[in-house]
Amino acid sequence: MxxxxxxxxxxxxxxxxxxxxxxxxxxxxxxxxxxxxxxCGTGRCGTADETAAETGISVLCSGCDGIExxxxxxxxxxxxxxxxxxxxxxxxPELFETLVSRYRMIRVNPxxxxxxxxxxxxxxxxxxxxxxxxxxxxxxxxxxxxAAAVAAHDYLLPLPHGCRLRPDAAERLATELAAAxxxxxxxxxxxxxxxxxxxxxxxxxxEGGFGPHTGRSVRRERxxxxxEVLAFRxxxxxxxxxxSVAACAVLLLGAAxxxxxxxxxxxxxxxTTALVVWAAGRATAALASEPPAHPGPQPRxxxxxxxxx
Numbered sequence: 001m002x003x004x005x006x007x008x009x010x011x012x013x014x015x016x017x018x019x020x021x022x023x024x025x026x027x028x029x030x031x032x033x034x035x036x037x038x039x040c041g042t043g044r045c046g047t048a049d050e051t052a053a054e055t056g057i058s059v060l061c062s063g064c065d066g067i068e069x070x071x072x073x074x075x076x077x078x079x080x081x082x083x084x085x086x087x088x089x090x091x092x093p094e095l096f097e098t099l100v101s102r103y104r105m106i107r108v109n110p111x112x113x114x115x116x117x118x119x120x121x122x123x124x125x126x127x128x129x130x131x132x133x134x135x136x137x138x139x140x141x142x143x144x145x146x147a148a149a150v151a152a153h154d155y156l157l158p159l160p161h162g163c164r165l166r167p168d169a170a171e172r173l174a175t176e177l178a179a180a181x182x183x184x185x186x187x188x189x190x191x192x193x194x195x196x197x198x199x200x201x202x203x204x205x206x207e208g209g210f211g212p213h214t215g216r217s218v219r220r221e222r223x224x225x226x227x228e229v230l231a232f233r234x235x236x237x238x239x240x241x242x243x244s245v246a247a248c249a250v251l252l253l254g255a256a257x258x259x260x261x262x263x264x265x266x267x268x269x270x271x272t273t274a275l276v277v278w279a280a281g282r283a284t285a286a287l288a289s290e291p292p293a294h295p296g297p298q299p300r301x302x303x304x305x306x307x308x309x
Contacts, residue, residue: 012273019280025227026192026284055174055184056080056153057198062143063087063161067098073159074130078170082129084151086143089117089134096134103130116146144210148201157198158210162233169230173198176224186222187215192284193229227284 057080059073064087073083089096099105105120115136122130133146144158155177159165166172177184177198188198199215207217215223 008269012269016273016276016280019277019284022191022227023280023284025225029226029228054080055155055177056082057155057157057170057174058148058151058153059083059165059170060144060147060151060156060158061085061161062140062147062159064092064095064099065162066095067102069164070099070103070130072164072167075167076165076170077167078174080153080174081170082131082152084131084133084147086133086135086147088137091137096132099132105130105132115142119150141210141212148204148210151201154201155198156201156204157196158214159196159231160194163194163196163231164234165231166229172226172228172230176226180224185218185224187218188224188226189215190226190228190230192227194231194233196231 057078059082061069061073061083064070064085070083070085085099087096087099100120103122104124106123107118108121109119115138116133117136118134120132120134129152131147131150133143133150135143135146140158140161144156147158148156155173157173173188176188184200186200186203190196197215199218203215203218204210207214
């Protein structure tokens, strides 16, 4: 009995410590984001922000749900940014033609080989650089590899099918790259919302392309972890609330089981822990779901949408 009580106590302490730590990290990152946006909004961006404006990010997309998704991906104030969309034109001809017409895409490489049938770039100056890679169907990782092969920037952000980026995601990632005191990291992972990974081009090349564990070769000192929602799925808070509710449910079931066995002390511990987890999860979700703030125009923009190139 004593051993069982000790295991329950240790498990509850670990669960409470984990969720309180998540809240602490989320609060720290939220404060950093507010300070960044407030400073840029008043024109007091520091050296790190000026360096961030020089950092290029290519968002790699596997498939497309529709024109609205592309519009959201292009809705950013960040200058050195592009969207590379891998799409099978044969499988969705209507969507492909809509995109080509809407963004005035032109084919830039008539002769392609392998799974790539064509490469299209936007010539409409009012939008960010948009690149469409027409390729035969494959896995999402194959799409990311094909998109990375034509991407123009040094940092790559693979975006799973059906995911959306917050409008300020590119600025936030670029600032994190520039703010590192020991040089730009090779990998940035966002834990809240839909998990995403920003990786350096050299990392993807070193690991032979994208896969389920992209970034595994990056040393710990060259990694950064953000506890912010930078990507999400429509109608979903990135699963974060579900995870906290699931943890509370497990703890409450444990408390009910202990109570049924007549052990009131053992029942009180998981019940109290469930309350702590619920409070930490609710507070973290509130921080993570703060609306994005735009600091204003970034340097080196050109035209309405700015595109670099």
